Amino acid sequence: MTTPDHQSPAPDAAHPELSDRIYRSAAGIAGGVLLLAIAGWLGVDALITGHGRTPWLALASLILLVPLVVAFTLRPAVFANEDRLRVRNPFRVIVLPWGTVGSLRSGYSNEVVDTSGTKYQLWAVPVSLRARKRAARRQTRNAAADTSGRTSAVPAEPVRAQTDQIMDDLRVLAEDRAAAQSARGEVGVRWAYEVIAPAIAGAVLLAILIATG
Template sequence: MTTPEPPSPAAQPQSQDRVYRSPAGIAGGVMLLALGGWLGIDALVTGEARVRWLTVAGLLLAVPLVIAFTVRPAVYANDDRLRIRNPFRTITLPWAAVSGLRSGYSNEVFDQDGTKYQLWAIPVSLRDRKKAARRQARAAAGDPHGHTSPVSAGPVRAAGDQTMDDLRELAEARASAEGAQGGPEVRWAYEIVGPAVVGLVLLVVLLALG
C-alpha cells in the first residue's frame, strides 16, 4: 500500500479574501444603469433610425463607464497579496511588493519601485474624518462627572482610515511570508475599455455624418 503524498504548496488553498467595496458607489451605479436602461429602451422603441443608432452608441459608451467607476471597483486582501480592481485596471501586489499605503485626499498604495496605485473602492470621506475627530475629542474630555468615555480606550477612526490601518498591519505582518513574494502584476480591463471605445468611435462617426 502506498502512502499518499502531501499536497504541494501550490495546491494549498489560499486564505479567504477580505473584500472592500463602496456601498454608496454601487447604489449610485445601479440607479444610473436603471435610468439609462429605461431611457435607452424608450429611445430604441419609439425613436427614428438615426436616434436608435445614437442611442446604441451612447449606451455602448456610457454603460461600461458607469460600471467601471461605480460597480467594478473593489479591493481584495488575503495573507499573500493585495488585489486592486480599479475602473480600467486590475493590480495584483504581493505583500512583499508593497512599500507603503497612504491616506490623504485619496487612499493609495505604493510598490517597491515607487509606482502609485489609487484604491478606488476605499474612498476618503472628509465628513467621516470630522465626525471621528469630534467623537475622539468628546471621548478624551470625558463626561461632566469626570468619567472617561469607553471609546477613549483607543483612537476613533473614520471607516476608510480604519480600513487602511488594517491593510498596513497586514502588509507589515505578511511582507516576509513565503507566499507573499513576487512583483506587481497589472491587467487592463479590456471588457470595459473595448465596448467604451467602440461606442465612442460609433458616436463620433454618427455625429460627423450629421
C-alpha cells in the same frame, strides 16, 4: 461608505488562509445601480419609440456609457489575503504580493505604493473628509468625557473613519506578511479590456453618427 465583505467564496481546503477580504464602496454601488437604471430606461425608450437616427444614437450612447458607469461604480474593489493585495480599479487590475508593498498612504485619496515607488489609487476605498471630521469630533467628545470622569451606558462610537480603519487593517496585514515566502513575487498589472473595448466601440460609433448627421 466602503464596506468589507467577508462572505467571499470558500477557499481551497488546502489553503484556508487564502480567503479574501473584499472591500467595496456601498455608495458607489448604489450610485451605479441608479445611473444604470436611468440610462436603461431612457435608452430603451429611445430604441423602441425613437425615429430616424435616434435609436442608433441611443444605442451608441448606451454602448459608451454603460461600461464607463460600471467601471467607475460597480467594478472597483480591493481584495486582500495572506499573500497579496489585489486592486481592481476602473481600467486596471493590480496584483501586489505583500513583499512588494512599500506603503499604504492616506491623504485626499488612499493609495498603495510598491517598493519601486509606483503609486496605485484604491478606488474602492475613497477618502471621506466628512467622515474624518465626524470621527475627530467623536474623539474630542470621548476625550472630554474621560477627563471629566463621566461614564455612559451607551457603547462608545468608533473614533476612526471607516476607510481610515480599512487602511489601518491593510497596513497591519502588509507589515505582518511582508517577509513571508508565499508573499513574494512581482507586481502584476492587467488592463481591463472588457471595459475599455466596448467603451471605445461606443465612442467611435457615436462619433461616426454625429459626423455623418
